[in-house]
Amino acid sequence: MRMIYLSPVPWASFSQRPHHFVDWYHHRTGATVLWIDPYPTRLPTLDDFRRKPPVANPQNTNAPAWLRVCKPHSLPIEPLPGSALVLKRLWRNLFREVMAFSAEKPCMMCIAKPSELALQLLARIPASRAVYDAMDDFPAFYQGLSRRSMARRQTQLIQRVDKVLASSSPLRDKLLGMTDQIELALNACDMQRLAPVESLDLGPKQQVIGYVGTLGHWFDWDLVIALAQANPGNRIKLIGPLFTPPRRVLPANIELLPECAHAGAIAAMATFSVGLIPFKLNRLTASVDPIKYYEYRALGLPVLTTRFGEMALRDKEPGVWIVDEDTDLRKAATDALASRSDRSAIQQFREAHRWAVRFSSINLTGCALETPQAP
Missing domain, CATH: 3.40.50.2000 (Glycogen Phosphorylase B;)
Structure with missing residues (x-):
């Protein structure tokens, strides 16, 4: 079963939990992965203009043959009322690519950060199984309108997915108030x-x-x-x-x-x-x-x-x-x-505490993890 993966970090960044997750998934299934890079999900702050760019790390500049990388066009307006109307116009080409990818073979979706784009894709591919990999308490990273927007989208996301993975015990306990379809999947190390x-x-x-x-x-x-x-x-x-x-x-x-x-x-x-x-x-x-x-x-x-x-x-x-x-x-x-x-x-x-060991312990029922499939 193919995978659409909405990542909280760019593919070109150093290898983190998302990179190891899709690598594990491909090697367990043989399936192709469509990786969608993140886009701004909060309003900009003054600190964004003061920060120096991160130290370059080119280890993931080239994607393997089994993975495609999409970079959504966007503006940092997602928390604003009515922003979805603007953003959907910017995402028209991405929607077409995702729909074509999911039409070729059965597909599942893994969302590693709540966003309007994730909700839009879930609505467009309602038959796909969906997992939310809650890597962090995402609303806690934001303030004001951006925090309220992220909290609302996270609640909507949890209500629409089949399973939630939590990267820590306290996060699992917190999200249990929203769903009982949740499983602990701690972090690990490369x-x-x-x-x-x-x-x-x-x-x-x-x-x-x-x-x-x-x-x-x-x-x-x-x-x-x-x-x-x-x-x-x-x-x-x-x-x-x-x-x-x-x-x-x-x-x-x-x-x-x-x-x-x-x-x-x-x-x-x-x-x-x-x-x-x-x-x-x-x-x-x-x-x-x-x-x-x-x-x-x-x-x-x-x-x-x-x-x-x-x-x-x-x-x-x-x-x-x-x-x-x-x-x-x-x-x-x-x-x-x-x-x-x-x-x-x-x-x-x-x-x-290897990533492959960590992910192999989770139960993604119905996701065809046992027998590799052709991409």
Whole structure:
């Protein structure tokens, strides 16, 4: 059964959950996938004009033979009343391409972000099975009219699909109020991009506590500064785009480094002694299962993390130190830095948390996953 996949990220971006999902689906079915790149689903903000473009990563510039990429024409007006009338005119060619694709053979649809386009396609292909892969609490990323618009479209989407996949336990529990056709499908890690287990440096290294990722408004600067002050003999290395700068002078042992391509980020992680996930506790982080966790642990790193999202449920997992308000930051860092990972345990973790393993465990009844079909 062919697939139409509405992605929240462009095909040309570095490989993320959507890329691994369609790759898994193709290799399980042999079917062709029509990938639809995202378009703006909120009104623009001043920050959009201040941000630098992301570091280029050309790994997905070429699509495989079994995948077609569509780029919708659009304007950043979706939350405005009446915008659908304008957008539908811009999408006429896309509608024709999708209808031709779905007319050739039976087709299912996977929607990885709520949008007016997704609702329009569901209405045009009512006979297709449809899945909503809820990767995040999407309304939490927006404000005002854009948030209300996204919440409304997500509710409409959930009412129209056959199944919802939730990327974290808290998100599943939240969406259970809208549907009982929901299944947990946690995040995972692209193990092929990591160095072989036998080549990992599992010794003490330089006792660096490190973070790789965006430093946005969810990043807990107060915690990181307190951690640095409690452990003046250790370096804290922060790598990524700085969207929300700290409001005070940083201790000398905090090092800020610019964003790098994904391969460079993974290489940088391998030099850490401890992986850090210092996220604030708010609506945005409450539904998150951070891929950083899987990358850190797959590299043999212990993890220092706040009690947010799926991480709140990992306080008994090996190699995880949860940091709360009353945590002794000196002791937590010392204990994490002193811990050592076993190569066989790392290999077992990698095998258990591959994307293909994750997706193979979900039940997409009626989607012909057992026998590959010709594209």
